[in-house]
Amino acid sequence: MSIAPPADSPWLVLIAGPYLSGTAGDPARIAANRERLEAAALPIYERGHLPLLGEWLALPIIHAAGGQEPGDAVFHAYQYPVAERLLARCDAVLRLPGASRGADMDVERARARGLPVVHHVDELPMRLAAGEGAAA
Numbered sequence: 001m002s003i004a005p006p007a008d009s010p011w012l013v014l015i016a017g018p019y020l021s022g023t024a025g026d027p028a029r030i031a032a033n034r035e036r037l038e039a040a041a042l043p044i045y046e047r048g049h050l051p052l053l054g055e056w057l058a059l060p061i062i063h064a065a066g067g068q069e070p071g072d073a074v075f076h077a078y079q080y081p082v083a084e085r086l087l088a089r090c091d092a093v094l095r096l097p098g099a100s101r102g103a104d105m106d107v108e109r110a111r112a113r114g115l116p117v118v119h120h121v122d123e124l125p126m127r128l129a130a131g132e133g134a135a136a
Contacts, residue, residue, distance in 0.1 A: 010127055011049040012089060014110070015040045016103035017096030019055060020071050030070055033098075040094055040121060048127035052090070054106070058082035084109060092116045092124065 015037050023029035037053050044051035058079050067074035083106055087093075093110040095103060095117055107117050118124055 008127070011091035011124070013044050013049050013051050013124065014083075014086060014090045014093045014106060015044070015051055015053050015096065016093050016100070016106040018098035018100040019102065021098065021100040021102075025069070025071055027070075037096065040096060043121040044094065044124065047121065047124050049092075049124060051094075052086070054079070054083040054086055054102075057086060080105065087113065087115070090115060092118065094121060094124070095119055 017037050018033050019037065020030060021033070023033060034053075034055065037055070041051040041053075061082060062075050062078045065074050065078060067078070069075070080102060083102065087106060087109050090110070092115055093106055095107050097119075110117050
């Protein structure tokens with residue numbers, strides 16, 4: 001599938017995949033899921049785009065609203081609404097493997113907006129402006 005970036009601009013790419021799913025609330029397993037999500041950030045950036053995890057935006061809001069732990073009522077009150085607002089600004093979604101209700105919702109919303117959904121970083125187009133590139 002060939003995808004062209006809009007107006008020679010970098011895409012804002014939402015990384016979607018398991019965060020709480022499959023963890024039974026275990027902080028170490030949640031951290032491992034987050035690490036897997038964050039591992040996609042640099043390869044997206046190196047393709048000339050801007051990666052983003054919904055958790056990077058949602059967690060400070062959740063904590064400010066009194067959330068005590070992942071999966072509590074405050075978490076659920078903000079996590080998915082933040083992702084929905086974020087998708088209104090994204091240009092694409094990278095869906096990583098693994099069962100995840102939230103990631104599936106992100107994909108469904110992205111497709112409803114006509115956004116590309118890819119399953120591997122290599123499916124994102126290269127977009128590097130003159131003078132850009134990886135750090136030396």
